Amino acid sequence: MSDSNINIERKIVGRDFFTEKAHELHRQKVVFTNGCFDVLHFGHVHYLLEAKKLGDILVVGLNSDDSVRRLKGPARPINGENERAFVLAALSFVDYITVFEEDTPLNLIKIVQPDVLVKGGDYALDQIVGADFVSQNGGIVTTIPFVEGYSSSRIIEQLKTE
Secondary structure (H helix, E strand, C coil), X not given: CCHHHHHHHHCECCHHHHHXXXXXXXXXXXXXXXXXXCCCCHHHHHHXXXXXXXXCEEEEEEECHHHHHHHHCCCCCCCCHHHHHHHHHCCCCCCEEEEECCCCCHHHHHHHCCCEEEEECCXXXXXXXXXXXXXXXXXXXXXXXXXXXXXXXHHHHHHHHC
């Protein structure tokens, strides 16, 4: 394993990491977002880069394979959670990735206790899971404009027709 792989893999952490490092992490502004990130595309990368600009540390909650299947159907994910986590960790502006098994990231949000909770512009603020918790704890909940024309589902469908 090369040194660069070791650095990438260090970004993939369990929930305990956020409990153990809470004091250290919260010396800076922690931004949290989540998603399946099944087939990584321009829209995802743009969104994550904009999310990082909202703080100092970007934490990505990644839906587990079982969670993706429950949300997207039995044919998904295309890429497994370990591979999806590795690809996200390879992005220089993503600081930590943690996989969650639940249908929503609420329990993870309560552990991370982000200063900023962000989702894509296809979500209304009142639809964002964890928004109440973050707001009640003095954090900010916001959205980033959706980049039209990019979605994993659309890419998968396009590949099926070619």
